[in-house]
Amino acid sequence: MKKKETETSVTGKKKEVLANLTDFGKKLYDQMNQGNFPWVKMPSRSIENIFYNPEIRQYVLGEKSVRRSARNIRHIKPFSQLVWAAYFADELSQNRKTSTLRDVYYSAQAYDVAFKDQPESNAIITDLETVVGYAREDFNVFPEERSAIFGDLTIEYTVPGYEGKQYNLTSHPDGVMIGPALTSAEFVKTTADIVIAIEKGGLFTRFIEEEVHRKYNALLILTAGQAPRATRQFIHRLNKELELPVYIFTDGDPWGMHIAMVIISGSANAAHLRDLTTPDAKWSGVWATDIVDYKLPSDELTQIDVKRLLELQKDTRYEGVLWQREIKQFLKIGKKAEQEAFSRYGLTYIVDKYLPAKLKETG
Numbered sequence: 001m002k003k004k005e006t007e008t009s010v011t012g013k014k015k016e017v018l019a020n021l022t023d024f025g026k027k028l029y030d031q032m033n034q035g036n037f038p039w040v041k042m043p044s045r046s047i048e049n050i051f052y053n054p055e056i057r058q059y060v061l062g063e064k065s066v067r068r069s070a071r072n073i074r075h076i077k078p079f080s081q082l083v084w085a086a087y088f089a090d091e092l093s094q095n096r097k098t099s100t101l102r103d104v105y106y107s108a109q110a111y112d113v114a115f116k117d118q119p120e121s122n123a124i125i126t127d128l129e130t131v132v133g134y135a136r137e138d139f140n141v142f143p144e145e146r147s148a149i150f151g152d153l154t155i156e157y158t159v160p161g162y163e164g165k166q167y168n169l170t171s172h173p174d175g176v177m178i179g180p181a182l183t184s185a186e187f188v189k190t191t192a193d194i195v196i197a198i199e200k201g202g203l204f205t206r207f208i209e210e211e212v213h214r215k216y217n218a219l220l221i222l223t224a225g226q227a228p229r230a231t232r233q234f235i236h237r238l239n240k241e242l243e244l245p246v247y248i249f250t251d252g253d254p255w256g257m258h259i260a261m262v263i264i265s266g267s268a269n270a271a272h273l274r275d276l277t278t279p280d281a282k283w284s285g286v287w288a289t290d291i292v293d294y295k296l297p298s299d300e301l302t303q304i305d306v307k308r309l310l311e312l313q314k315d316t317r318y319e320g321v322l323w324q325r326e327i328k329q330f331l332k333i334g335k336k337a338e339q340e341a342f343s344r345y346g347l348t349y350i351v352d353k354y355l356p357a358k359l360k361e362t363g
Helices: 003-033 076-095 101-110 118-132 201-209 229-241 254-265 288-293 303-314 321-333 339-345 349-362
Strands: 039-043 050-053 058-061 065-069 148-150 153-156 166-168 186-190 194-198 218-222 246-249 282-285
Touching: 003 039, 003 076, 003 118, 039 076, 039 118, 065 076, 076 101, 076 118, 101 118, 148 201, 186 229, 194 201, 194 229, 201 218, 201 339, 201 349, 218 229, 229 246, 229 254, 246 254, 246 349, 254 282, 254 303, 254 321, 282 349, 288 321, 303 321, 339 349
Parallel strands: 194 218, 194 246, 246 282
Antiparallel strands: 039 065, 050 058, 148 218, 153 166, 153 186
16 A cells, blocks of 8 residues: 555645645636636537547547636626636635535525526536636535545544544445545555446445455445436546456446446546546456346337447547447347346356456456
8 A cells, every 4th residue: 555645645636636726716816916807728529529539548638728807798797707616616615615516506596696597506506617627526516425435444533523534445345325425534454356337336336245255356346227417437446546356236227338438438428637547457247248138037128229329439539349249239139137147047147157257357
C-alpha cells in the first residue's frame, strides 16, 4: 500500500479544486472591476466536439469552445446559474459538506436561483465541471447512493468526524454503500487480488453468501445497473492505486454489454472528465456464446434490443474481436439471458463452475 501517496493525492486534489473555483471567481471579479460584462469560456459539449481517443481509450472533447456572457440577454440566466453553482460548490468544499444532485436543485431556490427542472440543474453542474476541470464528486456533489462493495479492504476515512478511523469492508454482510465517505477514503491494506463488478444485487448477495471474496481473493462491487460515476471512479482507483485487475459480470444482452463498456471506456456524456474509466477491465460475461455453450434459459431479443446491438456494432468502442463476435452471436441466436439463468444448474453453479472458467478465460 502507498498510503502516504494516496493521502497526498486526495489532499492535493481537494486543494486544486478549491484553487480552480477561486480562480474562476477571481476572473469574474477582475472582469467587472475593469468595467466589463463578466463572461466565461468553456469547452463545447456538443456531439460535433466529442471524439473517441484510441490512445487513452475513452471519449474526449475537441478544441471547440463556447462563450457565455452576461452581455448577451440569452446567456444571463445560465450564466447566473453557473456562477451560483460555483459558489455553492465552493461552500461545500470549504466546509467539507456533501450534497446530492437533487439537493443542489432545491438549494438553488433558497438563493432565488431558478431552475426549470432538475435536468437543467444537472446540466449546469456539468458545465461547472468543464470550467473547473474536475468531476462534480471532487467538489462534493454526488448522485443518490445505490452501489456497494464487499471484501477485504481496510479504508481510512477522511470526512469530518471520522478522520483517521479505519473500517474493513467485510464488516457488513450486505456490503458497504459507495457514498461520499467511502469514495474519499484512503486505502490502507487489502489481501485482494482482483475486483469483480456485478450488475445485479441478487448475484452480488449470492457471491457474498458463497464467500467469493475468500475463494478468489476478490473485492465484490455491485454496480446496480449502470454504475454511477462515483462507483466508476472508485473502480478506477482500485485498479490504478492497488493495481487490481477488474472483471465485469452483467446480464447477457446489449444493455449489459454497455454497462461493462461504460466502466471500461466511459461515455460521451463524461468526455470532459478523466479518472472514470478502467481501460484494461474485462467484460467476462454473460456472453452470447455462453447462452449457447451453457444452454441457458433465455428470452427473445426485442426490436429495441436488436436496434441497440446494431448501434453498438458501429460504435468505435466495440471494434474489438470479442465485442464484435458477441454482437454477431446475439443477432444470430436472437436470444438474451440474465445472470440468474445459471440457477437452472443449482444455486452454487455460477460460483463453482462458471466464475472460475470465465476468470481463467478472460484473465
